[in-house]
Amino acid sequence: MGQFIVGRILSGIVVIFGISILSFLLIHFIPGDPVRIMLGQNATPDQIERLTVYLGLDQPLLVQYGHYISNVLQGDLGTSLKTGQPVLTEILDRFPQTVKLAAAGISFAIVIGFTVGTLAAKFKDTFIDRMAMGFAMLGVSIPGFWLAILLIMVFSVKLGWFPIAEGTGLRDLVLPSITLGVLASTIISRLTRNGMVEVLSKDYIRTARAKGLDERVIIVRHALRNVLLPIVTVIGLQIAGLLGGTVILEQVFNWPGLGTLAIGAISSRDFPLIQGTVLFMGIVYVSINILVDISYGMIDPRVDLSMKEES
Template identity: 50%
Template sequence: MGYFLLSRLLSAAVVVLGVACLVFLLIHFIPGDPVEVILGEGARPADREALRQALGLDRPLLVQLSQFLQGLAQLDLGTSLYSQRPVMELLAERLPATVELALAALLVAILIAFPLGVLAAVRRGTIWDRAASAFALLGVSVPNFWLGPMLILIFSIGLGWFPVSGRAGLSSLVLPALTLGSALAAILSRMVRAALLEVLGEDYIRTAKAKGLSARRVIWWHGLRNALLPLITVLGLQLGALLGGAVITEVVFSWPGIGQLTIESIQRRDYPVVQGCVLLISLTYVAVNTLTDLIYGWADPRVRLGIGE
């Protein structure tokens, strides 16, 4: 188990280093000058050059990359070019909103997917199974940037049940969570169906039925419990994807999270903040995937022993 843990942590460290370098280089290759955004197009060349030197943008790119990595090693992401506030402080302000939205979306997905997947598996080949398949296809096909405005038009503007945008209580969380969680619910419901169908054919399920256990207990306690292993992987992978997908949803609903901060910083050419936002999303994705690997290895000894690889 120690070797398995060390190998996963080293792999995660290499990925983090690669992501940090890639994010830095891509941000600096984006067209646009942050000095021009800050000072405006009518600024004098001398003022532009003075600000560029003050911000350190006149230094060679490799020097800036070296300074960025040194700061990253000390958990220092630099200072915003626009607000002159520490990037870590800006991220700390916006992170709770994004985590709240991601967890709410994950809860919505679980509440929809598990009953739907179980129903599709138990009623295999019936209209319930076909309806679940149609829902899964629809959920995967509809993009967030279309579903979000449609929910706003129907439930906010049309019916007046929920706020149009912003983060002002539990009611403002409902529509963003539905928008973000619908695609995950579609994927997860099909995974629940497939995993449960595979488990229901096992000998211990037939033994449980022969003992006279109720169908509900057999399915939910013996069947679904043993089908959770592949679902752990899907949930781990999709939780990281939720943070990336939250960018579009946060912009649509004006949700004050990391996603909206990323878009605002891109528009201002605020390099340090953009780097911090993208790096935080990437690190979260890597951390969740690594944790999923560790949980999977703990749950299944064949994974950590490398059997079948």
């Protein structure tokens, strides 16, 4: 297992290195003069020259990347052109709010997804199964921003139960976490249902029932554990995506996370902040994926991680 972990970490470093190249090249992909775009059309030649030198754009590309990656390895992602604050400070100020929203959303999704999927499998081909899978299909089809606006209209505007984008307290967290949870739970519920239907027909489940074990024990201890691996993979990807910033939903709910930070950086043409946010999101995504792969052996000891690495 140690060899597998080292291999995954090394491959993750390679991916992060590729992300660093892409984030560095963002400023060079822009048509035209990036410095003039940042400063606007009324910028003087002196301002353009000073910002060009400050960003190091007057140097060869390889030299620029060398300085960039050297600074990144020291924890320096640059300085925001808008606020004058270090980019890493700006990101770390917003990241806890993104973690809070992601944790609430994925917790809601796991509870609803497992419950709906298990009930659908338990009552396969019944009205409950059809209702559960209809809910899952509806959740997949609904655009996230539309569901968010609908919840705001009903529970904030009409009923007045929750505030409209006023802060980051628990009441402000309810609607965005429900939105994220509903969208994420649909995939979890479908995977849980399909896996449970197959497992519940196995001989060892029939044997457990013949021994008189409680049905809840059979489902939780014997059935659910055997369908966790593909579900954990999906949950891990969803967590990584949420921690990377839910751009649209954060905008709708005015939630001060990484998503709104990225949108603000794009609007203000703050390219150092854009570069830093992209790189940080990529590192978070890769790190979560590595942790998910490592967790396989903990969830099911029968999984041979060395074989997984060879495949």
